[in-house]
Amino acid sequence: MELTFNHAFDHVKRSGIRRFTEVVKSVPGAVQLTIGEPDLDTPEAVRTAAKLALDAGDTHYPPNNGRPELLEAISKFEEGRNGLRYAPDEIILTIGATEALFISLFALLNPGDEVIIPTPAFSLYESIARLCRAVPVNLPTEDNRFQIDPAALAAAITPRTKALVLTSPNNPTGCVYTRETLDAIHAVLKDRPIFVICDEVYRQLVYTDDFTSFSAFADMRDRVIVVQSYSKPYAMTGWRLGYVMADRPVHDKLQVAHQYAVVSAPAFVQAACMEALKYDNSADTALFRRRRDYVYKRLTDMGLDVQKPEGAFYMFIRVKEFGMDSLTFCTRMVKEGKVGLTPGVYFGCEGYMRLSYCYSDADLKEGLDRIEAFLKTL
Ligand SMILES: Cc1ncc(COP(=O)(O)O)c(C=O)c1O
The missing domain is CATH 3.90.1150.10 (Aspartate Aminotransferase, domain 1)
Structure with missing residues (x-):
């Protein structure tokens, strides 16, 4: 057999x-x-919030996408800190950025679709694309100081291109895409039916004043997905928490994948997620x-x-x-x-x-x- x-x-x-x-x-x-993974401990107030929630019996199924008060807090945090405007019903609390990336690609990709991945890159994107029977297309950035060359991007696009992944700050280079790079990418993509997945899990670990997110281009809001994580800024790698933000029609697809994959992030950590957003x-x-x-x-x-x-x-x-x-x-x-x-x-x-x-x-x-x-x- x-x-x-x-x-x-x-x-x-x-x-x-x-x-x-x-x-x-x-x-x-x-x-x-x-x-x-940061060698630091999760902030004490965050740990305490989880313990209190556990002791208070916060152990039942929470709403699929996260508690309303947490989604509201994330929405306010993102607007205040990062200038991103996503309403609570455009946000899903996920099991790390890993799940956020998984449900995003899973919701977008049909077999044979191509995903452009600027390399060097975190290997997760390629693996997920392959698991979805899609085709990862590497876009080397090595000869361009790890910035994306718009001409190379344009040349990599085919009728099967479904998405581009942008990781800024980048793993493994630590490179932050410049405004000039992002403007050039925008010029290439603005009239094309291509999604942009902005993996910004290191956004709160930036050493320049010039950080710009591709999600700032409001005219492409219908095609942009922003992935975030609690892992890196709050030393919470083992908690497995992150979130994804997207325009309502995209969000509504992602939530289906999220519901059937994990139902929800755990209940008693959600109070800790609220607390983490207050951490400086x-x-x-x-x-x-x-x-x-x-x-x-x-x-x-x-x-x-x-x-x-x-x-x-x-x-x-x-x-x-x-x-x-x-x-x-x-x-x-x-x-x-x-x-x-x-x-x-x-x-x-x-x-x-x-x-x-x-x-x-x-x-x-x-x-x-x-x-x-x-x-x-x-
Ligand atoms: C660029 C990037 N995206 C996503 C992740 C996954 O993060 P999480 O721990 O939130 O699943 C990592 C982890 O190293 C990463 O480097």
Whole structure:
């Protein structure tokens, strides 16, 4: 008897970041700089709100899209903090940005549809697209300082193009799309039936005053989906909470996928979500900015080629000159140099490696000392 599975899974593997982190963990004494999760604790007020809700018996099914008072609070927060105008009935509380991305792509894609993914990119988009039997189309940005080249974007569009993913600030480059880039993308897309998924999970970890969201283009509101997460700005990765915002007709499709996939986010964490929106994360942003400056200086002092990130907590370091592919380079570095960074190939871009600087100052110093020592052996 032969058991068969959904063939959409044939070319989708577990995340390369996770797999390589397991390799790093298996090397005794290795410093790990692979995962994108703040080394901070969830703010105390947020934890307390969840505990109180649990003790008060807040354990029954909540409304599918989230409690009205929370959706109202998110709507106000987004308008006040980010200038985005989404009504409570255009927002869905999700199980992390991961679910938000999943339901967004799932709701849009028919088999054979193409999704343009500027690379290097977080690998989740490609995997979800493949699971939907759609076709991920890479749009390399490496030669354009990781900004999108409008001519290249226009050339990548075909009659089957259904969506473009914009991740700003970016994982793995930390790059923030400039106003000029966004204007140029807008000019290419404004008259086309193409959705834009704005993955802005690092929006509150920005080190420039110039951040603009593509969702600012009101004339494309019917085609824009904004994905947010509680994971990164509030050190809540393990809570698995995020939200998605979209124009009502799009929202109404997403909520169907959300309802059948998860019903709702858990009940007793929703009070904590309200509390998190009140948290001032400026000290945490300042901490990551200081770490960015330290790591950037150390890497450039080593003679490495890296672009200074303007957001998130990653650096994408060029290692092409060493004559090895990124997996070989990172595997040798963790085994011989005892420091683990993620190979660029897992972000669809060879010749680079990603360093996460959301680790402690001590780990960063030790990790960088080891990178420096390893490079001297080559
Ligand atoms: C760009 C990007 N989008 C989405 C996610 C998923 O975030 P969440 O923890 O909210 O599912 C991540 C996580 O690393 C990410 O880097």
